[in-house]
Amino acid sequence: DIQMTQSPSTLSASVGDTIIITCRASQSINSWLAWYQQKPGKAPKLLIYKASSLASGVPSRFSGSGSGTEFTLTISSLQPDDFATYYCQQYNTYSLFTFGPGTKVDIK
Amino acid sequence: EVQLVESGGGLVQPGGSLSLSCVASGFTFNKYWMSWVRQAPGKGLEWVANIKQDGSEKYYVESVKGRFTISRDNAKNVLYLQMNSLRAEDTAVYYCVTYGVVVAGSDYWGRGALAIVSS
Numbered sequence: 001d002i003q004m005t006q007s008p009s010t011l012s013a014s015v016g017d018t019i020i021i022t023c024r025a026s027q028s029i030n031s032w033l034a035w036y037q038q039k040p041g042k043a044p045k046l047l048i049y050k051a052s053s054l055a056s057g058v059p060s061r062f063s064g065s066g067s068g069t070e071f072t073l074t075i076s077s078l079q080p081d082d083f084a085t086y087y088c089q090q091y092n093t094y095s096l097f098t099f100g101p102g103t104k105v106d107i108k
Numbered sequence: 109e110v111q112l113v114e115s116g117g118g119l120v121q122p123g124g125s126l127s128l129s130c131v132a133s134g135f136t137f138n139k140y141w142m143s144w145v146r147q148a149p150g151k152g153l154e155w156v157a158n159i160k161q162d163g164s165e166k167y168y169v170e171s172v173k174g175r176f177t178i179s180r181d182n183a184k185n186v187l188y189l190q191m192n193s194l195r196a197e198d199t200a201v202y203y204c205v206t207y208g209v210v211v212a213g214s215d216y217w218g219r220g221a222l223a224i225v226s227s
Contacts, residue, residue, distance in 0.1 A: 032212040036153070041201055043220060044153060056210060076151030087153050089214065094141060095167040097155035
């Protein structure tokens with residue numbers, strides 16, 4: 001099975017900061033990686049798909065990169081609406097999708 | 109507008125059964141893989157199951173194999189999750205999720221249905 005890890009698990013930041021979240025897969029998933037944002041009591045929202053493609057309506061301050069086993073989500077100029085929990089997900093095959101444990105971004 | 113509306117959640121005793129439904133609208137349901145994803149209270153997201161467009165392929169996370177069954181009725185645009193032999197650790201919000209309607213990812217999510225397994 002493919003395992004996903006994320007770091008850090010919690011990140012404290014200020015409005016205007018640039019933050020980077022890292023996601024690692026236990027084996028190569030090519031570029032089949034997505035990033036989701038989730039706020040309390042709400043369903044997750046797709047931000048990035050295929051490692052670096054921005055989903056419709058997502059602000060350009062969000063960007064993704066990586067391939068193989070190491071990926072990053074960068075949020076430039078953090079906005080108040082960005083404080084949330086972020087999850088990566090691999091979807092290399094339909095037989096197994098796996099989420100990372102999540103990174104909570106809170107206000108410093 | 110794509111809409112996914114889950115129903116069927118509730119309280120059930122350990123060892124019991126629960127059936128979740130998800131009514132889909134706003135897209136051509138029979139053209140897309142569908143998923144169930146769950147989230148235990150205060151915990152992260154866990155993929156549960158996938159089903160192919162025609163129902164011919166189904167995949168499950170190891171922890172639910174043999175207990176949960178994903179199915180779909182393309183004539184009614186409904187996705188199902190039959191959950192048997194429920195355990196306390198199955199307590200979670202269960203989300204109905206599309207795959208690939210707009211982009212290659214889990215792009216639309218329902219609001220979720222809460223299943224509580226407790227005596």
